[in-house]
Amino acid sequence: xxxxxxxxxxxxxxxxxxxxxxxxxxxxxxxxxxxxxxxxxxxxxxxxxxxxxxxxxxxxxxxxxxxxxxxxxxxxxxxxxxxxxxxxxxxxxxxxxxxxxxxxxxxxxxxxxxxxxxxxxxxxxxxxxxxxxxxxxxxxxxxxxxxxxxxxxx
Numbered sequence: 001x002x003x004x005x006x007x008x009x010x011x012x013x014x015x016x017x018x019x020x021x022x023x024x025x026x027x028x029x030x031x032x033x034x035x036x037x038x039x040x041x042x043x044x045x046x047x048x049x050x051x052x053x054x055x056x057x058x059x060x061x062x063x064x065x066x067x068x069x070x071x072x073x074x075x076x077x078x079x080x081x082x083x084x085x086x087x088x089x090x091x092x093x094x095x096x097x098x099x100x101x102x103x104x105x106x107x108x109x110x111x112x113x114x115x116x117x118x119x120x121x122x123x124x125x126x127x128x129x130x131x132x133x134x135x136x137x138x139x140x141x142x143x144x145x146x147x148x149x150x151x152x153x154x
Contacts (some may be wrong), residue, residue, distance in 0.1 A: 032113070
């Protein structure tokens with residue numbers, strides 16, 4: 001399956017970023033990300049926030065390494081929940097962050113996956129074997145990156 005986000009940078013026209021999800025290898029991780037993109041998960045988080053990425057920001061960028069988002073509660077990487085429970089267990093698939101464009105779950109350690117994710121800008125050897133991997137496929141051009149981004153899911 002595929003999921004996508006519309007990303008607007010500094011007020012420019014939004015660009016679509018499409019993600020290929022490895023549902024056969026990491027089914028819970030892929031379904032969690034897909035539902036958070038579509039907004040189809042019913043109800044709200046424990047803090048009363050809607051379960052989706054729409055209107056959330058990409059809150060962290062490390063030039064040359066990655067950009068991070070997915071915290072639709074606090075907008076700083078400390079919040080967000082999965083659609084399964086607040087956090088869910090790792091699925092055992094580990095692959096190196098070996099190239100640009102990989103979509104990975106960002107977490108606080110083993111079995112703490114929620115809604116935070118990052119997209120790699122380059123190979124990151126020090127991150128090898130730490131994150132469940134999904135794959136990113138960019139379409140409609142690559143947006144220029146800046147310090148503050150706004151994401152939209154439709």
